[in-house]
Amino acid sequence: MNVDVLIVGGGIAGLWLLAELRAQGVNALLVSDELGKGQTIASQGIIHGGTKYALTGKLTGAALAIGDMPGIWRAALNGTGLVDLRQVRVLAESQLLWTSGGLGSRMTGFFASKAMKSRMDAVPHEQYPSLFLHSQFHGGLYRLDEPVLDVPSLLACLQAQLAGALMQVDVQRSGLQQAGDRYRYNAVLGDGRELEIIAGQIVLTAGAGNEALLAATGLDQREWPAMQRRPLQMVMLRGNLPMLYAHALGMSDKPRATITSHRDAQGRVVWYIGGQPAEQGVGKPATEVIAATRHELADLLPWIDFSQVEWATWNVDRAEGCQPDGSRPDQPVLFRKANVTVAWPTKLAFAPMLAKALLETLPVMEKSGQNAPMPVRTLLPPVTTPVWELAVFTKN
Ligand SMILES: Cc1cc2nc3c(=O)[nH]c(=O)nc-3n(C[C@H](O)[C@H](O)[C@H](O)COP(=O)(O)OP(=O)(O)OC[C@H]3O[C@@H](n4cnc5c(N)ncnc54)[C@H](O)[C@@H]3O)c2cc1C
Numbered sequence: 343m344n345v346d347v348l349i350v351g352g353g354i355a356g357l358w359l360l361a362e363l364r365a366q367g368v369n370a371l372l373v374s375d376e377l378g379k380g381q382t383i384a385s386q387g388i389i390h391g392g393t394k395y396a397l398t399g400k401l402t403g404a405a406l407a408i409g410d411m412p413g414i415w416r417a418a419l420n421g422t423g424l425v426d427l428r429q430v431r432v433l434a435e436s437q438l439l440w441t442s443g444g445l446g447s448r449m450t451g452f453f454a455s456k457a458m459k460s461r462m463d464a465v466p467h468e469q470y471p472s473l474f475l476h477s478q479f480h481g482g483l484y485r486l487d488e489p490v491l492d493v494p495s496l497l498a499c500l501q502a503q504l505a506g507a508l509m510q511v512d513v514q515r516s517g518l519q520q521a522g523d524r525y526r527y528n529a530v531l532g533d534g535r536e537l538e539i540i541a542g543q544i545v546l547t548a549g550a551g552n553e554a555l556l557a558a559t560g561l562d563q564r565e566w567p568a569m570q571r572r573p574l575q576m577v578m579l580r581g582n583l584p585m586l587y588a589h590a591l592g593m594s595d596k597p598r599a600t601i602t603s604h605r606d607a608q609g610r611v612v613w614y615i616g617g618q619p620a621e622q623g624v625g626k627p628a629t630e631v632i633a634a635t636r637h638e639l640a641d642l643l644p645w646i647d648f649s650q651v652e653w654a655t656w657n658v659d660r661a662e663g664c665q666p667d668g669s670r671p672d673q674p675v676l677f678r679k680a681n682v683t684v685a686w687p688t689k690l691a692f693a694p695m696l697a698k699a700l701l702e703t704l705p706v707m708e709k710s711g712q713n714a715p716m717p718v719r720t721l722l723p724p725v726t727t728p729v730w731e732l733a734v735f736t737k738n
Contacts, residue, residue, distance in 0.1 A: 345371045348527055348541035351548030352723050353382040357500040358693035359700055361425040373511045373529055378497040379726040380549040384658040386602040386616055387491040389415045390691040393461055397595040411691045412488050429499040431492035438588035442481035462486045473584050476645045490587045490602055497725040510721040517558045524681045532721045543704050546684040550661035567677045568664035575623035577615040577635045580735050581651035590642050612730040628655040654733035662686050
């Protein structure tokens with residue numbers, strides 16, 4: 343099979359790129375086992391505009407560039423962008439940022455900074471959500487102009503739109519093969535049939551799977567950028583909870599908790615918690631992480647009764663381009679050799695930034711038309727299962 347561009351890996355990075363390539367008339371194909379498995383489905387769906395990066399008190403160049411992301415996503419959600427996301431559910435148009443108790447000096451700088459004032463508004467008391475209209479709440483409340491998306495619906499929307507260019511493969515048995523100074527892709531389909539795919543350009547967007555894909559090429563690994571994993575142990579609460587999309591800020595430049603709310607298949611509310619509990623919980627037993635989060639929530643929201651909720655944790659690695667000090671890259675990372683490009687978006691929100699960087703630099707291209715029919719009958723990669731359906735919840 344011949345294609346202009348082959349994308350390997352169906353998370354947000356690959357799907358967004360595929361949508362843009364097809365819109366430009368490029369014959370692009372994406373191969374994956376499932377869609378969104380790994381990081382995208384585990385993400386909180388927050389479309390960052392760089393505020394989190396500015397918590398240190400400094401608004402860096404990268405944080406400013408990221409400021410464009412909510413606008414790009416909003417255009418897509420309204421149907422006026424490069425990618426059509428009108429079918430995606432928006433969980434919240436904006437998030438809350440709340441402070442409780444003391445603020446570190448850096449944080450005071452953050453709230454005082456002029457740049458931040460344009461990105462968030464103090465919420466007037468009469469507009470407080472009922473959750474914060476409590477006599478025990480003494481902190482400040484701000485509204486942050488960054489939406490939160492329902493990630494399963496994002497994946498389903500892209501799957502429906504791009505179905506003609508998605509192919510399910512057995513990822514354990516498929517991979518790159520060198521042919522002279524270029525690479526091609528040997529696919530093993532779900533039913534065991536093999537297919538050789540010859541592509542002008544191959545883009546690897548397999549998240550953590552990029553590492554194994556590169557290792558299997560037999561290439562000198564020193565010629566490729568290394569990947570870093572930054573693990574998290576996310577915490578989930580399920581029960582009678584209000585819908586909340588908020589960052590709780592304290593003394594540190596990392597949120598004390600970042601809370602998003604989701605409904606499971608049975609309609610139950612799940613709070614999905616990142617920030618410090620998830621960072622500090624890495625490598626610890628789930629019971630310990632849950633106990634620490636329970637303690638933190640009791641301190642942050644003492645008027646809420648958490649005694650009846652069920653708890654779970656979810657371990658997942660963030661996969662990124664390696665940084666010398668192991669810190670989070672400020673932007674997407676990509677690297678090209680021969681006709682293979684490996685890419686990590688760093689954030690779900692940065693998928694458009696990665697696609698732009700790829701489209702500006704991919705030495706494409708044949709544009710043989712987006713409607714080239716699939717030469718063989720193949721299966722559509724399914725949208726993977728949300729993590730709150732897979733996690734095991736317990737009462738304590
Ligand atoms: C807990 C958590 C919360 C996060 N929250 C946010 C957030 O709120 N906002 C935000 O902007 N970012 C967030 N992020 C970061 C964001 O999720 C990632 O940056 C982004 O989803 C990475 O997308 P990706 O497409 O590169 O990789 P992935 O989402 O990991 O997708 C990889 C895809 O490749 C497939 N695959 C794997 N191996 C192979 C192979 N060998 N061949 C073919 N296919 C393969 C997988 O099945 C999958 O479909 C979060 C990350 C984590 C871990």
